[in-house]
Amino acid sequence: MQTEITARYSNLSDKDTRSLISIFSAYTVCATLWLLFATGVGILMAFKFGAPEFGSGAWLTFGRLRPIHTNATFYGFASIGLVGLGYYVAARSSGAKLYSTALAWTGLVLFNVAALAGTIALDLGYNDGDLEYREWPWWIRLIFLAALLVTGWNLIGTVARRSSKDIYLSNWYILGGTLWTCIIAIVAIIPWYQYGLGQVAVSGFYMHNAVGMWFTPLALGVIYYSLPKLLNRPIYSYALGVFAFWTNLLFYPIIGAHHFEFSPLPWWLQTIAIVFSVAMLVPVWGGSSNFLLTMRGRTRDLIHSYPLMFIFVGVMSYLIGSTQGTLEAFRSLQQVWHLTNFTVGHSHLTMYGIIAFAIWGGIYALLPLATGKQASPLGMALHFWMALVGCFIYVASLSIGGTIQGLDWMHGLPFIQSVIDMQSYYVWRGVGGTLMFLSHVVFGWNVWRMCYGPGATASPLESLRAEEAVA
Amino acid sequence: MNKLALIVGGSTLVYAGLALLMGVLPGIELSRVPAGVGVEPLSTLEAQGREVYVANGCSYCHTQQVRPLDEDKVFGRPSAASDFKYQTPELLGSERTGPDLTNIGARQPSSVWQYIHLYDPRAVVPESIMPSFGWLFDVVDRAPPGVSPVPLPKAYAPAHGVVVPTREAEALIAYLAALKQPPWAASEAAGETVAAAGMGSPAPSANSTTPVGAASPASGYDASKGASLYAANCSACHQANGEGLPGAFPSLKGDAVVNKDDVTKHIQVVLNGLHGARVSGVVYGGVMPPFAATLSDTEVADIIDYERSSWGNNGKPVLAAQVAAERAKAP
Numbered sequence: 001m002q003t004e005i006t007a008r009y010s011n012l013s014d015k016d017t018r019s020l021i022s023i024f025s026a027y028t029v030c031a032t033l034w035l036l037f038a039t040g041v042g043i044l045m046a047f048k049f050g051a052p053e054f055g056s057g058a059w060l061t062f063g064r065l066r067p068i069h070t071n072a073t074f075y076g077f078a079s080i081g082l083v084g085l086g087y088y089v090a091a092r093s094s095g096a097k098l099y100s101t102a103l104a105w106t107g108l109v110l111f112n113v114a115a116l117a118g119t120i121a122l123d124l125g126y127n128d129g130d131l132e133y134r135e136w137p138w139w140i141r142l143i144f145l146a147a148l149l150v151t152g153w154n155l156i157g158t159v160a161r162r163s164s165k166d167i168y169l170s171n172w173y174i175l176g177g178t179l180w181t182c183i184i185a186i187v188a189i190i191p192w193y194q195y196g197l198g199q200v201a202v203s204g205f206y207m208h209n210a211v212g213m214w215f216t217p218l219a220l221g222v223i224y225y226s227l228p229k230l231l232n233r234p235i236y237s238y239a240l241g242v243f244a245f246w247t248n249l250l251f252y253p254i255i256g257a258h259h260f261e262f263s264p265l266p267w268w269l270q271t272i273a274i275v276f277s278v279a280m281l282v283p284v285w286g287g288s289s290n291f292l293l294t295m296r297g298r299t300r301d302l303i304h305s306y307p308l309m310f311i312f313v314g315v316m317s318y319l320i321g322s323t324q325g326t327l328e329a330f331r332s333l334q335q336v337w338h339l340t341n342f343t344v345g346h347s348h349l350t351m352y353g354i355i356a357f358a359i360w361g362g363i364y365a366l367l368p369l370a371t372g373k374q375a376s377p378l379g380m381a382l383h384f385w386m387a388l389v390g391c392f393i394y395v396a397s398l399s400i401g402g403t404i405q406g407l408d409w410m411h412g413l414p415f416i417q418s419v420i421d422m423q424s425y426y427v428w429r430g431v432g433g434t435l436m437f438l439s440h441v442v443f444g445w446n447v448w449r450m451c452y453g454p455g456a457t458a459s460p461l462e463s464l465r466a467e468e469a470v471a
Numbered sequence: 472m473n474k475l476a477l478i479v480g481g482s483t484l485v486y487a488g489l490a491l492l493m494g495v496l497p498g499i500e501l502s503r504v505p506a507g508v509g510v511e512p513l514s515t516l517e518a519q520g521r522e523v524y525v526a527n528g529c530s531y532c533h534t535q536q537v538r539p540l541d542e543d544k545v546f547g548r549p550s551a552a553s554d555f556k557y558q559t560p561e562l563l564g565s566e567r568t569g570p571d572l573t574n575i576g577a578r579q580p581s582s583v584w585q586y587i588h589l590y591d592p593r594a595v596v597p598e599s600i601m602p603s604f605g606w607l608f609d610v611v612d613r614a615p616p617g618v619s620p621v622p623l624p625k626a627y628a629p630a631h632g633v634v635v636p637t638r639e640a641e642a643l644i645a646y647l648a649a650l651k652q653p654p655w656a657a658s659e660a661a662g663e664t665v666a667a668a669g670m671g672s673p674a675p676s677a678n679s680t681t682p683v684g685a686a687s688p689a690s691g692y693d694a695s696k697g698a699s700l701y702a703a704n705c706s707a708c709h710q711a712n713g714e715g716l717p718g719a720f721p722s723l724k725g726d727a728v729v730n731k732d733d734v735t736k737h738i739q740v741v742l743n744g745l746h747g748a749r750v751s752g753v754v755y756g757g758v759m760p761p762f763a764a765t766l767s768d769t770e771v772a773d774i775i776d777y778e779r780s781s782w783g784n785n786g787k788p789v790l791a792a793q794v795a796a797e798r799a800k801a802p
Contacts, residue, residue, distance in 0.1 A: 052592075052600045062602050063528025125526030129560025160475055172478050179479060180486045187494045196555035198502025200563055205494035213486070249482055253489035262538035263563060264552040269497060339534060339567040409542040414703035415570045420598050 016097035020088065021370045023104045025451045027084020028363055030112055032440075032447045034076025035356075037119075039437045041069045046433040049426035059123050067135040068122050073351065074133060074210070075144060076115040081359045082218040083107065083151050086174040088366055089225040090158045093168040099157025103150050110147035114140055131199070132207045134188045145185040152178040169241045170225040176249070177217030184209045200265060201257070204273075208256040211351065216318075217248070219358035220287060223311055226365040227294055230308050231301060236293035240286050248283035251276045258329040261338060277329035280322065288319040306380035310361030313388060317353025321346065336410065341422065342402025345395045352391050352436070360387075360443065367450045374453075375446035383442045390435030393428055401425025507553030509653025513646065520646025523607075523639050525560060532601070533572045534564035535650070545703065545765070547574030547652045554652070569601055576651040580744075581757040583719050584708055585644045586621045586636055594627040595707055595716065607640035619756070622718040692788065697777030700770055704762065705778075713782040719757065721750040724782040734775070734789045738797040741771050768794040 045065050047054050058064070091098050098104055118136035121127065127135040134141065155178055159171050188206045228235050235241060257265055257273035292315060295302060302308045324346060328337055337343065360383070368374050401422050408418040513521060524530070535558075539549035550573060555561065579585065584595060590608055592599035610632045614620040620633035628634065636644070702711065708720040715722040723729050728736050744761035747754065762771065768791040775794075779786030 048602065049600055052602050056603065056605070058527075058606045061527055061604070063531050064526075066528055066531040127526065127528075130525055130528055130530040130562060130564070131560055132565060156475070156479055165474070167474055167478060172482075175479055176482045176486075179483045183483070183487050183490050187490050193495055193498030193502050195502040195559050196557065196561065197504050197552055198498040198500070199559055199561045200555070201497035201501050202494050203561060203563075205490070205497075209490075209494075246482075249485055250489075253486065253493050256493060259565065260536075260563065262540060263536050264550050264555065265501070266497075266552075335540060338538075339565065341566075341568075343565065409567075412542065412545075414699055415545070416596065416598050416702065419568075419600060426600075 012097050019101045020091055020098055023098070023101065023108075024084050024088045024367065024370050026105075027080050027087070027108055028367060028447055029451060030108060031077050031081030031084065031359070032444050034072055034080060034115060035440050036444055038069055038072035038077055039433075039440050041065050041072065043430075043433050043437050045069060046426070046430040050423070050430065058125070063130075064123055064125060067127065067130070067132075068119050070133060071118055071122070071136060072115060074215070075111070075118065078215050078351070078355050078359065080108070080111050080115075081363070082215065082222065082355075083111070083178075085222045085359065085362045085366065086151075086155065086178070086218055087158070088370060089170050089222060089362075090155050090174055093170055093225055094159050094162035095164070096158055096161035099154050099161065103154040107147050107150040107154065110143055110150065114144040114147060117143065129199075131203050133210050134203075134206055138189050138191075141185060141189055145182065145189070148178060148182045148185060152182060168225070169235070169238060169245070170221040172242070172245050173217040173221030173224065176245070177214055177221070180217075180249075181210070181214040184213060197264060200260060200263065201269070204258075204260050204265065205253070205256040207259060209253055212252050215351070215355045219314065219355050219362075220244075220318075222362035223291060223314065223358055226307065226362050227291060227311055229369075230305060230311070230365050231294065231298055233294065233298075236290050236296075240290045244283040244286040244290065247279075247286070251279040251283065255280060255329070258334075261329075261331060261334045274329045274331070277326045281326055284318065284322040284326075288315050291315040292319075306377070306384055307361050307365035309384055310357050310364060314354055314357035314361055317349060317357060321350040321353055324349065336406035337402060338406075340402035340405040341398040341425070342406065345398030345402060348391065348398070349395045352387075353395070357387070363447070363450075367447075371450055373450050375449045379442055379446040379449065383439045383446060386435045386439035386442065390432045390437075390439060393432030394436065395432075397425045397428035397432060401429075501552070504552045504556065506556035507551060507653060510554055510556055512557045513649055516642050517646045517649045519639075520642035520644065520649075523643040524646060525562070527604075529572075530562045530564040532564075532566060532568035533570065534567050535571065535573045536563040537571060537573050537652075543571070546571040547577070548655050550652075551655070569599075572647065572650055574650060574652045576648045578760060579707065580648065580760050581708065581720075582644050582648060583622065583757040585647055586640070587623060587627075587716070587719060588707075589640060589644065590621055590623065590634060591627045594624050595710075597711075604640070607637050607643065608634050609637055610634055622716070624716050624719075692773050692776040694777065694780075696770075697773035700766070700774045701777050704766070705774065708757070708759070713778070713784075718753070719755070721748065721753070721755055723778050724784065726750065726784075729778055729784050730786045732787045734787060734793060735797065737775055737779075737786070738771065738789060738794055741766075741775060742794070742798060763798060768792075768798065 044055055044060070045062060048062055087098060087104055114136070118140045121137050121140060122135060126137060128137050128141075129135065136144070152175070155171075155175055159167060159175060184206060187202065188210075194202050224235060224241060254276040255273045257269045258277050261270050261274075263270075291311075295308075295312065302312055327333055328342075328346060364375065364380060401424075404421050404425075405418045408421055409415075512518075535550075537543045537546045537548065537550045543549070588595050588599075588601075589604045591603040591605065592601040593603075608621065610629045612632050614633050614635050618635050620635055623634060709715050709723050710720070713722065713724040728740065731737070740759070742761060742763040745759040747756065748759070749755075766774070771794045772789050772791045775789045778784065779788060
């Protein structure tokens with residue numbers, strides 16, 4: 001199949017190829033800028049836990065920066081980065097040119113306008129409530145929805161142009177994720193069923209689905225394309241990938257209420273959420289074992305290729321982070337960890353460990369193929385190790401600290417004791433966060449090299465590129 | 472093309488159905504939960520205060536949900552579905568970097584404390600990591616008529632002039648003062664007990680007092696427990712060193728009531744609170760909350776004994792039985 005696809009791709013006109021490359025590059029550059037901004041804000045907030053007066057005044061107060069950090073990460077960095085990758089994967093795996101270049105550019109403008117307007121609104125204290133990941137005023141979320149619709153339409157049109165009968169698995173995830181997220185966005189915007197406790201129920205649904213039915217499917221789609229490409233070997237089991245696709249679709253939308261355990265939400269709703277949190281082990285273990293089995297016996301290739309290393313960390317985080325999510329949903333453990341910093345550690349293990357690493361792996365794997373320009377191995381090494389070690393310190397410190405916090409409360413200590421006990425863990429979180437941020441600066445340099453740098457070819461990927469050319 | 476329709480159309484239809492089932496329908500149903508007895512809409516000023524709370528993201532560090540768990544008893548009775556009728560946007564929150572505020576109006580009724588704490592949290596809680604909200608205050612040469620300046624400790628006050636709250640700060644403090652849980656309705660209690668059954672959570676009688684028998688120690692008291700209870704319930708105002716804040720909260724160090732042999736007054740103040748107190752010739756405008764509903768007799772005795780034996784104080788110790796006797800006298 002690869003041969004056919006490559007042959008077909010080579011039949012595409014130079015102009016089509018060039019426009020796909022510039023779209024992929026532009027999305028990647030925008031995503032990188034949002035990453036630097038969002039994690040810069042993150043660092044500032046991390047410092048505030050040790051020095052609350054650091055960065056004072058209304059515009060830099062923690063409660064305004066917190067949603068700016070999360071929304072810019074989600075809807076600036078991760079969304080734009082994954083859509084850029086999604087376009088490239090959809091076009092290349094379908095052996096077709098993009099349905100519409102103009103729509104792709106329109107989508108990019110809409111994504112950026114939404115993220116920029118959202119950031120400004122939040123900093124001015126203008127929001128639709130402290131509703132996690134949907135704080136932006138509704139009309140800004142409509143702009144984001146428009147970007148999603150444009151993207152979905154364009155992706156469908158592109159895949160419809162494929163000349164083979166099959167639709168490659170990556171496109172299932174990329175198309176599905178984009179369209180499901182349109183529904184999530186609509187459910188979140190319509191106000192008529194969102195009063196009081198009703199809004200709590202919608203929040204539970206939204207906050208988890210916005211993460212797990214948008215970023216996760218697109219990241220998995222990117223891995224399903226990049227991994228076989230990098231290893232020059234087909235995915236271990238196509239059927240297992242399809243199975244994980246449908247089970248993920250059926251189980252994931254039901255688990256949102258586990259964010260509100262012990263709340264006044266109906267007890268049965270919480271219990272169903274816990275049951276399906278366990279069911280999520282099926283698609284998670286299915287998907288991650290499919291990736292790991294694809295990599296089997298290729299350790300030497302793995303340690304010599306940073307794109308593969310990034311994807312490997314993404315897969316391992318998917319396995320560990322999602323399994324951790326299932327365990328966290330049990331009431332006995334939730335009693336210790338709910339409302340503590342353990343949750344913050346978990347969200348970074350998943351959003352950063354899974355999504356960000358998958359995005360980086362995808363970009364390092366595919367952007368050089370598109371532009372013919374390489375990042376330096378040193379740059380990739382610095383990015384990889386600082387991000388990995390930083391994330392490890394971050395997650396470990398908040399997981400330990402969060403556990404202590406929860407135990408302090410259970411032991412009936414004065415509340416302030418839990419604040420005092422967190423102090424050293426907050427410092428370590430800042431250390432981890434600083435390493436993570438520095439790695440993003442290096443990533444920015446790498447992206448610049450891959451998009452605008454000299455057309456150097458010497459790199460560990462050279463052999464892979466050669467293989468692709470002849471495949 | 473058929474396959475594309477299956478993946479795109481089929482999966483999206485399935486997802487739309489699940490979104491309806493797990494998001495929209497619970498939303499419709501729960502939006503209709505009626506208000507419980509005593510659950511009232513906010514006043515105009517309080518509603519403005521809630522907007523300040525939302526605009527500045529207070530709920531990223533403060534929850535407004537009390538869980539039916541032992542550890543949450545300090546924050547009030549477990550939240551009930553009927554508490555949320557007028558709470559849109561919802562402010563349940565997902566993190567407790569700071570304490571829960573569901574019942575803060577009852578737990579900390581002193582607006583003086585709230586103003587000082589909002590201006591600079593470390594002026595009253597040295598270990599606090601809450602940001603200061605100085606930008607919700609004005610520094611003026613002289614407070615306008617009818618406005619009392621915030622009685623800040625010297626170390627935290629501006630070099631010149633006095634600090635007065637802006638309209639936003641007034642609204643926010645009014646909102647916090649309005650955050651009081653209405654007493655648990657009997658019908659609610661029945662429903663929640665079923666929900667909480669099987670996980671060893673407390674019966675929702677969190678507000679009723681724990682009866683204490685003759686088990687309390689006849690001599691001495693649990694010093695570490697007393698210190699811990701003092702830190703949790705008293706030191707926000709009276710401070711860890713017992714000296715209070717001049718002009719805002721009276722000192723307990725060397726205080727007459729704390730050192731008097733007659734323990735009645737001391738017990739009564741802790742059980743029933745105090746308002747407009749005159750201590751050593753100074754009149755304090757703040758309000759001290761009553762603790763009768765939240766602390767057991769032994770706990771009150773431990774706190775009082777801690778106060779009576781700390782910071783150079785040398786008052787006669789108190790027994791739980793004496794607290795019980797005073798409690799029985801309560802109006």
